[in-house]
Amino acid sequence: MSAPATDSPEAPGGLPLLGHALRLRDDPIGWFESLRAVGDVVRIRIGPQRAYVITSTAVAHELFVAKYRSFDKGVAVEHFRDVFGQGLLSSDGETHRLHRLLLQPAFHRERLAEYLTIMREQVAEHTRSWRAGQILDARIAMTAITLGVVARAITSAPVADELAAEVQQRLPRMLELSYRRAMSPLPVLNRLPLPRNREWRELVARLHPLVDRVIADYRRDDTRRGDLLSMMLAAREGSNALSDSVIHDQIVTFLLAGTETTATGLTWLFVLLSEHPEVADRVVGELREVLGERPIEPADLVRLPYTTRVIDEALRHSPPIWLITRRAVEDVTLGGHLVPEGASVLLSPYLTGHDPELIDDPDAFDPDRWERVGNSLRQAALPFGGGPRKCIGDTFAVTEITVVLSEVLRRWRIRVAPGAVVTPEAGMTYFPKGMRFVVEGRE
Ligand code: HEM
Numbered sequence: 001m002s003a004p005a006t007d008s009p010e011a012p013g014g015l016p017l018l019g020h021a022l023r024l025r026d027d028p029i030g031w032f033e034s035l036r037a038v039g040d041v042v043r044i045r046i047g048p049q050r051a052y053v054i055t056s057t058a059v060a061h062e063l064f065v066a067k068y069r070s071f072d073k074g075v076a077v078e079h080f081r082d083v084f085g086q087g088l089l090s091s092d093g094e095t096h097r098l099h100r101l102l103l104q105p106a107f108h109r110e111r112l113a114e115y116l117t118i119m120r121e122q123v124a125e126h127t128r129s130w131r132a133g134q135i136l137d138a139r140i141a142m143t144a145i146t147l148g149v150v151a152r153a154i155t156s157a158p159v160a161d162e163l164a165a166e167v168q169q170r171l172p173r174m175l176e177l178s179y180r181r182a183m184s185p186l187p188v189l190n191r192l193p194l195p196r197n198r199e200w201r202e203l204v205a206r207l208h209p210l211v212d213r214v215i216a217d218y219r220r221d222d223t224r225r226g227d228l229l230s231m232m233l234a235a236r237e238g239s240n241a242l243s244d245s246v247i248h249d250q251i252v253t254f255l256l257a258g259t260e261t262t263a264t265g266l267t268w269l270f271v272l273l274s275e276h277p278e279v280a281d282r283v284v285g286e287l288r289e290v291l292g293e294r295p296i297e298p299a300d301l302v303r304l305p306y307t308t309r310v311i312d313e314a315l316r317h318s319p320p321i322w323l324i325t326r327r328a329v330e331d332v333t334l335g336g337h338l339v340p341e342g343a344s345v346l347l348s349p350y351l352t353g354h355d356p357e358l359i360d361d362p363d364a365f366d367p368d369r370w371e372r373v374g375n376s377l378r379q380a381a382l383p384f385g386g387g388p389r390k391c392i393g394d395t396f397a398v399t400e401i402t403v404v405l406s407e408v409l410r411r412w413r414i415r416v417a418p419g420a421v422v423t424p425e426a427g428m429t430y431f432p433k434g435m436r437f438v439v440e441g442r443e
Pocket residue numbers: 088089090100150253254257258259261262265319320321324325382383384385386388389390391392393394396397398
C-alpha cells in the first residue's frame with residue numbers, strides 16, 4: 001500500500017492578496033533555487049491561485065512520464081490560445097495525441113538532410129555581410145537565422161521570406177506581451193479593454209491572414225515540395241487528416257516555438273564560448289579536423305562529439321525555456337504530496353539542470369562532464385522537457401545549433417562586445433540580456 005498523501009510545505013514570505021507574485025516576477029530562478037531547502041514540492045500562491053513548484057529532478061520525471069495523464073497544459077497556455085489555437089504546444093488529450101502522431105514523421109531524422117541544407121543556406125545568407133570588427137546585437141542576428149530556417153522549413157514557396165520578415169518585426173513585442181499575460185496574477189486582467197490587451201489582439205490579428213495566405217498559395221499550386229507544409233497537408237491516420245485551421249495553428253506554433261528558443265540557445269553559446277575561449281578553440285579544432293573547409297553534411301552530425309557535448313552543456317547550464325507549467329485535471333500526488341484538481345504546477349529545467357544532488361559544481365560550464373557522467377546529466381538536464389510532451393523540434397534545434405556553430409566559428413571568433421553588460425533575464429525565455437558581440441576573423 002502506498003503512503004497517504006501529505007500536504008506540501010508552503011514557501012515562506014507570501015504577502016496578503018499578492019501571495020508570492022512579486023518573488024516570481026522579480027527573481028524567479030533565484031527564488032526557485034531557495035525553495036530547494038523547503039521541499040521537493042513547494043506550495044506557493046500567485047494572487048488568489050495556488051500553485052506547486054517542483055524542486056526535485058525525480059519528481060519532475062514523475063510529472064513528465066508516470067503521471068502525465070493527470071495534467072493538462074494549464075492556465076499559462078490558455079492565455080495565448082488565441083495565437084496558438086489547437087497547435088501542438090497548447091492542445092491537450094486526444095487532440096494532442098492524434099496531431100503529434102500525424103506530425104512526428106515531419107521531424108524524423110531522415111528529414112534532417114533537407115532541413116540541414118536550409119539551415120546552411122540561411123546561415124550563409126545572414127552572415128554574408130559580417131565584417132571583422134563589426135558589433136552585432138545577438139538577439140536580432142540569431143533570430144534572423146532561426147526564423148529564416150523555420151519559415152523555409154515550413155514552406156519552400158517565396159512567401160516564406162514575407163512570413164519571416166513579418167514575424168521578425170513583431171516577435172519581440174509578442175513574446176513580451178505573452179509573458180506578461182502568462183504571469184498575470186489575475187487572469188481576468190487579460191480580458192479587460194486595456195491598451196496592452198488591445199495591442200496584443202492587433203499583433204495576433206496581423207499574423208493570422210498571412211499564415212492563411214501561405215496555405216492558400218499551396219492549395220493553388222499542389223506540386224509536392226517535401227517541406228513541412230506539404231507533409232502536413234498529406235498527413236493522414238486512418239480517416240483523420242489535419243484541417244486547414246489546424247495546419248494554420250501548427251504553422252504559428254512552429255514559428256513562435258522554434259525561433260526565439262533556438263536563437264536564445266545560440267546566444268548563450270556565444271556568451272559561454274566567449275567566456276571560455278579554450279572551449280571555443282577545441283570546437284574549432286574538431287570542426288576543422290572533421291570538415292576541413294567544406295560545408296557540414298548530415299553524416300557529420302555524429303562525428304562531432306566534442307561540439308555536441310558543448311551544446312548539451314550550454315543547454316543544461318542556461319536552458320532557454322526556464323519554466324514549464326501544468327495543471328492537475330484530477331487530485332494527484334507528486335513526490336507523495338497531494339496536488340489538488342485545478343492546481344498549477346511549475347517546473348524549471350534550470351533547477352533540474354543545476355540539481356546539486358546529481359551534478360558536481362552545477363554552475364560551472366564544463367562540457368567534458370558529459371563524457372564522465374553523461375547518464376546522471378541526461379536525467380537532470382531537461383532543456384526540451386520530457387515524456388509525451390517533450391519538444392518535437394529537439395533534434396531539429398540541436399542540428400541547427402550545430403550548423404550555425406560549424407559555419408560561424410570556423411570563420412569568426414566571437415567575443416562579447418567591449419562595454420556590453422550581459423545579464424541573465426528570465427522572461428518568456430531565459431536570455432542573456434544586453435548580449436552584443438564583436439566578430440573577429442580567424443586566421
Ligand atoms: C533550443 C531550442 C528549443 C528549446 C529549448 C525548446 C524547448 C521546448 C520545451 C521545454 C518544450 C516542452 C514544453 C512543455 O512541456 O510544456 C517544447 C515543446 C515544443 N517545441 Fe520546442 N524547443 C526548442 C526548439 C523547437 C523547435 C526548433 C521547434 C519546431 C520547429 C519546436 C517546437 C515545439 C513544439 C511544437 C512543442 C510542443 C510539443 C508537444 O506538446 O507535443 N521547438 N519545446
